[in-house]
Amino acid sequence: MVPFRKMHGLGNDFVVLDARRSDLPITPHRAAAIADRRFGVGCDQFILLEPGAEGADVFMRIRNPDGSEAGACGNATRCIASLVAAEAGKDRVVVRTVAGDLPVERLPDNLWRADMGPARLGWREVPLAREVDTLHLPIGAGPVADPAACSMGNPHATFFVRDLAALDLAAIGPVLEHDPIFPERANIGFVQVLSPEHIRLAVWERGAGLTLACGSGACAALVNAARRGLTGRRATVTLPGGDLVIEWREDGHVLMTGPVATAFTGEIDLEAYPA
Structure with a gap:
């Protein structure tokens, strides 16, 4: 069983899995199956956290519900930044995506501001x-x-x-x-x-x-x-x-400011979803 977190920014929701410490067998087809709202956990985007290279705190891989890869997701960027910042005890982190590095900073009242480039x-x-x-x-x-x-x-x-x-x-x-x-x-x-x-x-x-x-x-x-x-x-x-x-x-x-939220956490059997 693999832990996951369901997060959202203004109702734009994500299933977040963490592959920073060990690889996870996530294929586009499996990500799409988990994203399905009837037969999976359900989400707008599936997010996989991977180790950050030099200059970034984390790499965020984004997949749409059809399994295709997205280059950017502003609401997910804020959500993931909030997780990584809490882990590291920092108020500013850099989230790397396939489209580039996105600095994000904590503001008062559960608001996060992301520089979307x-x-x-x-x-x-x-x-x-x-x-x-x-x-x-x-x-x-x-x-x-x-x-x-x-x-x-x-x-x-x-x-x-x-x-x-x-x-x-x-x-x-x-x-x-x-x-x-x-x-x-x-x-x-x-x-x-x-x-x-x-x-x-x-x-x-x-x-x-x-x-x-x-x-x-x-x-x-x-x-x-x-x-x-x-x-x-x-x-x-x-x-x-x-x-x-x-x-x-x-x-x-372009700077984007908005809230983040965790809806729930749980565990998922990846082998229950076709690769």
């Missing part, structure tokens, strides 16, 4: 299938069109809408995720601007579907809104699960 705005960086202006992509589905795109370690497209509640996100989300302009698929954000300092966001996550919160999606939404002149460089992003504060610094880095 620079927003990547070039079409090759997103990536897109061809050269187009990332501020205005020539795609749409149903009532939405003309998104902006950027990468926060994973690809994001942000659509700006008048009434978020009026959209059938479950219908248009998967169509847009798989649009041919995204060679690696994309996370699809839908933003309603409430004021220059406050936006509402829902995200269809690549490989996961609709989630209660998406940290990297919130970062991308603020960056794209600021690029369009719809907000300033700092705003509260209200997601179905709660609020994040996002700041796009002048040096291009």
Whole structure:
């Protein structure tokens, strides 16, 4: 039996296993089986902790519920930072991902601030299938069109809408995720601007579907809104699960502040899940 921890940031939930001291037989297929909400533990992303190399406190490997690997997950970054910081008695740690190193610091009131790195705005960086202006992509589905795109370690497209509640996100989300302009698929954000300092966001996550919160999606939404002149460089992003504060610094880095929580802990028989 292997210990695991169920954590979440604003309802964006994770199954966390620790492979820092001994290897665990985790394959993409097994991770997907554990992530299944009916036949497994259930989560939006499966997180495997691996030893941190020089310059980082831990390596965080992220898998979506379909088993595909993700480069970034903002809410998971805060959760994992809180675990590692508690172990080490530190207020600042560095979480390494396949997309880069993410410094995270403890703030008062169970808040954690993660430096999610620079927003990547070039079409090759997103990536897109061809050269187009990332501020205005020539795609749409149903009532939405003309998104902006950027990468926060994973690809994001942000659509700006008048009434978020009026959209059938479950219908248009998967169509847009798989649009041919995204060679690696994309996370699809839908933003309603409430004021220059406050936006509402829902995200269809690549490989996961609709989630209660998406940290990297919130970062991308603020960056794209600021690029369009719809907000300033700092705003509260209200997601179905709660609020994040996002700041796009002048040096291009994006800071994300929000809470973390542990729902429960337990043990799992890995051999009960097909490899």
